[in-house]
Amino acid sequence: METGSIPVAGLRGNFDLQATLESGQTFVWRRDDGRAYESDDPAGGSAWYYTVVSGSGRSANGGDDSAENDVVRVRQRDGLLEWGATTDAEDLLVERLRLDDDLPEIFATVPDDPLLAEAREAYSGLRVVNDPFFPCLVSFVCSAQMRVERIHGMQTALAREFGETVTADGQTYHAFPTPERLAAATEAELRELGLGYRAPYVQRSAELVASGEATAADVQGLDYEDAREAMQAFVGVGDKVADCVLLFALGYLEAVPLDTWIQTAVAEHYPHCEQGSYEETSRALREEFGGKFAGYAQTYVFHYLRTRG
DNA sequence: AGCCAGGCAAGTG
DNA sequence: CACTTGCATGGC
Numbered sequence: 001m002e003t004g005s006i007p008v009a010g011l012r013g014n015f016d017l018q019a020t021l022e023s024g025q026t027f028v029w030r031r032d033d034g035r036a037y038e039s040d041d042p043a044g045g046s047a048w049y050y051t052v053v054s055g056s057g058r059s060a061n062g063g064d065d066s067a068e069n070d071v072v073r074v075r076q077r078d079g080l081l082e083w084g085a086t087t088d089a090e091d092l093l094v095e096r097l098r099l100d101d102d103l104p105e106i107f108a109t110v111p112d113d114p115l116l117a118e119a120r121e122a123y124s125g126l127r128v129v130n131d132p133f134f135p136c137l138v139s140f141v142c143s144a145q146m147r148v149e150r151i152h153g154m155q156t157a158l159a160r161e162f163g164e165t166v167t168a169d170g171q172t173y174h175a176f177p178t179p180e181r182l183a184a185a186t187e188a189e190l191r192e193l194g195l196g197y198r199a200p201y202v203q204r205s206a207e208l209v210a211s212g213e214a215t216a217a218d219v220q221g222l223d224y225e226d227a228r229e230a231m232q233a234f235v236g237v238g239d240k241v242a243d244c245v246l247l248f249a250l251g252y253l254e255a256v257p258l259d260t261w262i263q264t265a266v267a268e269h270y271p272h273c274e275q276g277s278y279e280e281t282s283r284a285l286r287e288e289f290g291g292k293f294a295g296y297a298q299t300y301v302f303h304y305l306r307t308r309g
Numbered sequence: 310a311g312c313c314a315g316g317c318a319a320g321t322g
Numbered sequence: 323c324a325c326t327t328g329c330a331t332g333g334c
Contacts, residue, residue, distance in 0.1 A: 024315065144316040150332070151315080196330030201317080238317050259315035277324090302315075 001073075001084040001169060006093060009079035013103020014125030017076035020097060021049055023303035024148035025248050026129040027139040027155040028176060032073065037152055048075045052159075052166055052175035053092060054132070069175045071168040086168050098127045106253075109290040110297045115269050119304035128299050129248055133216040134209055135176040136249035141201050141236035143244070148306070150194075157193040158182070182206035201236025208234060216250065224252050239278045247295040256286045256298045261305050 008015035021029045022037040031037065032048035055068040072085040074093065081099075083089045094100055103125075110116060135155070142154050155176070162177035162185060177185075183206040190199035208214040214233040222230055227250070231242035240259055246252035256262070258278055266273050266285060273284035289297040 140315075141317095143314090145314055145329090146316095146331085147314045147333080191330080194331065197317090197328085198330080236317065240316060244315070257315065260313085261315070306315085 001071075001086060002088055003082070003084045004088070004090055005083065006081040006090060006099065007079060008076065008081050008099070011099060011103075012105065013101070013107075013127075015076070015081065015097075015099065015127065016123060016125030017049070017074065017081065017097075018045055018047070019123040019126040019303065020129060023123070023126060023299065024151075024306065025244075025299055026131050026136075027152050028131055028135045030156060037149055046075055046077050048073050050074075050173060052163070052173050053087075053089075054175055054178075069164055069166045071166050071173050086166070096130050098130050101127055103127070106293045106296050109293050111288070111290060113269070115265065115301060115304075116297055119300040122304050122308070123300060126300060126303060128253065128296055130251060131249045132176075133245070133249045134179055134206075136245050137205060137209075137234060137237070138176075138182065138202055140241045140244040140248075141205055141234070142195060142198050143241065144198060144236070154193060154195060161189075161193060179206045179209035183210040198236060204235040205237070219246075220250055224254055227252060228255070239282070243282070243295075247299070253293050253295045254286060254291055255295045256282055256289065257295075257302075258282050258285070259302070261302055262298060265301055265305060 029049045029051045032050055050071060050073040053070045053072055055070060070085060070087045070089075072083065072089045072092065074081060074083045076082070081093065083093060107120065138158070139151060139155050143151050159174040159176050162181045163174035164178070166173045166175065182202060185203055187199045187203055190202055195202060218233065219227050219230045224246070227246055228239065228242045231237050231245060237245070240257050243255040243257035247255040247257065258281060262285070266281060270285060270288055273281055273288050275281040275284050286294040
């Protein structure tokens, strides 16, 4: 393994690895200690997390074409983001964890109302992730009427059953399954993993991606509202899941997913944003949260509301 | 036992 | 277009 460390104390804004990875926005990381994601778990502050990165055109080491998947491990300690990986992981981590985001600049565009102030105080350094598209899509198709810990468990099960394996330092890791592999899975196989009625949605969306009939490229680059509409070409994707994938994988930081928690927050803290339809309420809250980076504010509020007693 | 969890698809009016 | 219904599953 190569190793390295990124000083995160000097970033524009803080960094909180645990809050970033355990806030229910990404489901591609696992805790090395095997513990389920439990927010406010004191051990989480210095726990190792790992993911498997599917190689995409990064041909670093002289034609080793068997190394398609890389293991990346990270932990945060003493103002450093320490990593160990089967490749140089620094650029990847900066990209995936949005370490270049200028949080003070972002929050200068967001109102400093009491709720947001509390959320920022509680989870200073939480960053919106930049996940790979397909795992993010599947995760949020699975998210319907499901708790965060169980969504995470489902993605772990999918990787265990259908993901390619990588061995590093004598340990076996599972990549997230490819679209082709999930497209080839049967609905019954997916139901056995506890996906319930989401099973056919996952299979059919995987088929669309694998065949090229609908891909991220059809969405990326569109204006936000057109992109949200285009996302719904996938099966199991409505307005809310579309917003999640736009925010957490495609870089649409203005997207404000309206889930049950946020709808409660609208009723209690932003009643003037309650407009009836998803479309209109979402737009109103997006404007309430300053537009361009409204999804950042949403992610803080979601994590804060969900984890406080 | 009933209610809820990061909702969506399909059907009806 | 808006509204209703059915859908898996596990934890509290």
